[in-house]
Amino acid sequence: MADFPKPKEMFDSIDYALPEKQWEDVPPDLSPGNFCYPTKRKNLEYLGLPANKDEWSPSDEDWNLPDNWQTIIHEGFKDLLGKYRSLKIFMDTCVRCGACADKCHFFIGTGDPKNMPVLRAELLRSVYRNDFTMAGKILGSIGGARKLTKDVIKEWFSYFYQCSECRRCSVYCPYGIDTAEITMMGRELLTLLGLNINWILEPAANCFRTGNHLGIQPHAFKEMVEFFCDDIEDITGVRVNPTFNRKGAEILFVTPSGDVFADPGTYTMMGYLMLFEHIGLDYTLSTYASEGGNFGLFTSADMMKRLNAKMYAESKRLGVKWILGGECGHMWRVINQYMETMNGPADFLEVPVSPITGTRFANAASTKMVHIAEFTADLIRNNKLKLDPSRNDKNIVTFHDSCNPARGMGLFDEPRYVLKNVCNNFYDMPESTIREQTFCCGSGSGLNTEEIMDLRMRGGLPRANAVQYVHDKYGVNMLACVCAIDRAALPPLMDYWVPGVGVTGLHELVGNALVMEGETERTVDLRQEPLKEEEEDADE
């Protein structure tokens, strides 16, 4: 049973002191280092988004908003309220119970009250009351309403880009208010004024032009994957042979481009390629749908829909039966929460059936897209893989539930099942920090940019603190995850808070443990480092 506080403890915890200033009167800190760099105008233009502004900085006093900026926001807000009944409910039903207040990693790390989800939502809700409710119009500030001013816009920009849309707060809300969706609406409204950040819109624009966030062209994408094939051959003696844009393949495999271009994701990519070769999967990669990530989720519903459509357009063009998706975060949130009503149903595809085990993935009957962790867990459960977990013995592993697969699709047990089969040393972090209660890496939803490194470190503190616990208690030295943003964001987070803990994708560990047909004796892991620590020490 939960350890509830005694009545006296509860009374003692009430602080009767009034704040020195009302929250509305405390301006956001927009000094350099406290905001993400704003987007370049060219990205807005490329994506067909309103580009009202020339180059600007949030630290400028005057943001040169268009003359009719208030009308743009008012009409935009009205439009969103008309489109999404959920938004109207979220605006109306909050009773300020405070259940969410101390659940946000940014609040826990900063102590800034505007990072309490309830107050972050209030930034938008106060304007909603003023503009769209009778009580707000009559009672004004007494009724919690406030007028939309340029300072409010600045506040929105500051705090809607200090939310990683992880949805931990929504787990605790008794009314089920999804504060992440409030942030999404806030960002969508800001985008109407051309206010968005470069780390989101540049990848989104690149995705339109070359198919992936980094702007890698098709031939370079293919060459990079072939480079991994060379590495795999060096390590295992087995040549893997992926195909590209092959019509008639049974399965299209889509993964975040970070797996192809950023370490340690690249080792996870090698793990996928080895697995598919080993089981003889009839699959193809696409240089057009070469990105699982969907930065539209952080921009607007329309942008999310347009980017998500690429994968399905490509699967239709190639004539595949279904889609297998790699270790990505927000790709899965889009697929599981929004795909059906946005782009779906994908009725030109078939309900996924594993060609190896015959398992029918009924949970993917609408989206026709299966998560690689489910796919691999099914292979292991049906004894289709020969695994040598001792090859991962130098890794003492814990698992970070990436927010989107965890809270967005309930993927808790499959990755753990795979981990327990591919490594001998696995320890979970404390219960209140994993599964649906998992703490964010602190850099999700487009915040994984270097100019706000301090903010990322304080936002990631609760996650790092739980890793520190298992590091001290069990000697954990490897943090596994199923998200490309995590694989990019967690290494610096560990480096700052828990030095000595590395970061890996799930399928990197699968690739290490997988005993492939015809392979030579392995002496190194996928990072080309000795399999055992003694060998590493002997080399030094």
Place this chain on the structure above:
Amino acid sequence: MDTISTEKKQRLSQNWFSVIINTYPTESKAFFGKNKDLFANPVGNTIKRNIERLTHEVLLLDLNRDHVKEALEPIIRIRAVQEFSISDALAFIFAFKTIFRKENPSLSQTEEGRLYLEALDANIDEIVLMALDIYMSCKHKIYTLRINEAKKHVRQLLIKKNLMCEVPETGVEIIR
């Protein structure tokens, strides 16, 4: 002065902790100060645990720098990435001089007491200097992480695409 009671040490530590917690906004003081769940409130609990250790160390006239560093480092590591200027982040350390004097008002009336206070003040000053070093090393780490992230974006690609060629590892035969 080796007779400071456990209760008094706890009061000193609690008061020192309150000084730190009071540097946060009113709305978050209660949470940082009173939530005892290590995982729900890492900031408050890390500070509380280590300020207790630091209180114990600072009261020893013969300062053990290693022990002080172990207690000080986790606190400064947190405050170095929060929205404080360096002076605001570290000012709490000086506060112990006042906290101790308030708790021991008669101490300055004896020679032995005055000598103890002098030694204690010297300890505090030394701890401030150590905190400065720790703070700067944390900031240095942040800048290094930022630089590494910027470098990493392109470097691996250039190497893998053979657009950049590094000097081989020692022991690799070099063809001249």
